[in-house]
Structure formats: structure tokens, C-alpha cells
Amino acid sequence: MRRFYCLCGNEVGFHDHYCKHCGRDLAFDPQIGTMWSGELIAQDHFFAHSANRGKAVKFRPCAQRFSAIGCNWLLLNEDEHCQCIACRSSRVIPDQSIQRNINRWYRLEQAKRQLFQTLLDLQLFNAAQPAVFQDLRFDFLEDRRSNPNLQLEHVLTGHYDGLITLNAAEADEGFLHTMKEQMRERYRTLLGHFRHEIGHYFWLKFFTTEAQKRQFRSVFGDERDDYAHALERYYQQGNNNHWRSRFITPYASSHPHEDWAETWAHYLHIVDTLQTAQSYGISIYEPQEHNFNRWFVEWARVAQIMNALNRSMGLAEPYPFKLSEIVVGKLHFIDEVIQEYAQRQTNNAAATEKPLADTVASWTKS
Structure with missing residues (x-):
């Protein structure tokens, strides 16, 4: 996550x-990835200035700014929608007549906006062309474990x-902690769920030809292996004791699709955290000159x-992973796929499929 500033120079948070410091209204513009500070006029006008853009611009705030989730994203005046690109992707939300669901929805949407921002930064989404990902939808559902009336x-x-x-x-x-203990996971977060599942979504976008699927x-292995049988075997027999040499998590060993999604989510963890470190001067990596x-x-x-x-504060390590050479190779493969897909998006040439980089396979040893 990058650092954001108000027009007065005060650092502000993404949400x-x-x-x-100065009381100005804030709103995030997904088209250019900047935080605007200005004045909210009623519920449909936002006159804004950016700390790095002197000219005032007129926007419309997302309609969900005034709901329980308090979205702070913007839309262009000419946008036909009333909700921002992140909020309007939610198809089903938790029953808001139940008090605890208000906070649940708030946290779910916060995590989704952070996910969307990473995808925008990676140029996997284009806020100016939302039709490209209009097939993406989210259902936030309950079951009897949290709502006995269902x-x-x-x-x-x-x-x-x-x-x-x-x-x-x-x-x-x-609930999150209980599930983490039951599943014997080292890492389980709400944001992690979003990052994992969006990996499955992008698999369908990236691998559309037989040549791409062969790569x-x-x-990762043959995704045509019976998925249901593979998961049943994993939950009945447990993971392979040697999973650490080939997979990023035990669950990744269950099936190639889950290996992809687990490794993809890990890649997004690294992207967001490294961007934060760079913004605060902890990292010296320059993303403009990308080299894996x-x-x-x-x-x-x-x-x-x-x-x-974290150890200095007596807390658990936030990054308990040890990555093998094979896992690093999988991350490199994902990096190459993202770079090529983003370039095709930038060139507006999605109809012309290119084979993925041949050099990627050399990173992973059988």
C-alpha cells in the first residue's frame, strides 16, 4: 500500500x-490511484484537490459512502453507476437487520477495496474500463454456525x-481464529481469502489456450485431475509430509488449482507489503525497474x-514461511504471467493471445 496525503500535508489512511488535522473530506480515485482532499457537497458532488495535483476536479462520491460500510471511493461525473467499481461488485451482502452483520459487511468491503487497489496497481484491472471485469461478483453469505435462523x-x-x-x-x-486452529493454518486472514479466490478468477483469464495451459x-501440474476427489483425499489423508519442498502451504498440495491460488495469494501479499515498505523507506527496491x-x-x-x-514486541512472526526453490519458481511464473497480461491490457489487445514466456519454466525443477 502506498502512502497518501491530504492537501494540508498530513498523512492519511487508505480508508x-x-x-x-485540517478536517477536509477525503476520497480515493481508483482511476489514477490518488487520494483527493476537498469538500463534499450534499451526496452527489465532491470538489477535490490532490496534494500532487493543483487543479480542482469535480467527482461523485460512491453511494455507499453514506451506508454502514462508509466507502471512500469516487466515480467520474459521467459514470452511469451510483456505486464505485468495488462496491457494485457485491451481489449479496449479510442481512443488515442483524447488528453483527453491519460490522461484518464493513470489514468485508474494506478488504475487497484493498484487493481491488492492488489489482489496479498491477494493471490487472482498469478503472476506466470496468466492462473488462464486470463478470466478477461477490456473495457474502451466512450459515447456521453464525445465524441459527438459517x-x-x-x-x-x-x-x-x-x-x-x-x-x-x-x-x-x-471465527477466523477458530477456523485457523481447526485447519492447522499458519496464516489466515480475511484479506487472504479475497486474494486466494481472485486467483481462481484470474486463472480463467490467463490460461485460455492449450499452449498457455501446457505451460x-x-x-503447477495437471489441473484436469479430478478436483473433488483430490480435495476429498487431502482432507481424509492429510498433506504429503514432503510438501515444504514443492508447495507454499499444505493446502497447495491438494490440487494444481489450489497450488496456483495459494501461490497467487502469496504473490499479492508480497506486492502489497513490499510497496508499503518502499513507501516508508524500508525497502530500496524501485518498482519502475522491475526485475524478479x-x-x-x-x-x-x-x-x-x-x-x-514483531519478535521485539513479543508477537508472533507475521511471515512464518520458508520458500523452496521450486516455490520461488512458481512465484516467478506468476510474475511473468501478470506482466504479460498487464501489457496486453495496456495495449488494448486482449483479443490477440500471446504464448507465455518460455523462460519461466526453467525456474521450476521437477
């Missing part, structure tokens, strides 16, 4: 609605053909600093 026993977090379903109870810290299989080798070496250094800081 902030107003500057705590018939549904279990809501399973997952993705199917552009629809991402999340159990709304995952927005509760207690995927050379790195330097990028990953810098990440290893920053992760070591993060863990040391």
Missing part, C-alpha cells in the same frame, strides 16, 4: 473519510465462473525485518 449448514468460501463466495463470519476475529501444467530476482531478494530482506520487529 479515511476526512483529514484528522437452514444452510455450511457456507464454503470458493469461486465459480466469476462468482466469489465468502462466509461472512470470516469477518469475525473469533501452466509444466509448473531483485524484487524477491528485497522481499526476503523486508520479511526478515518484519519478523524481527
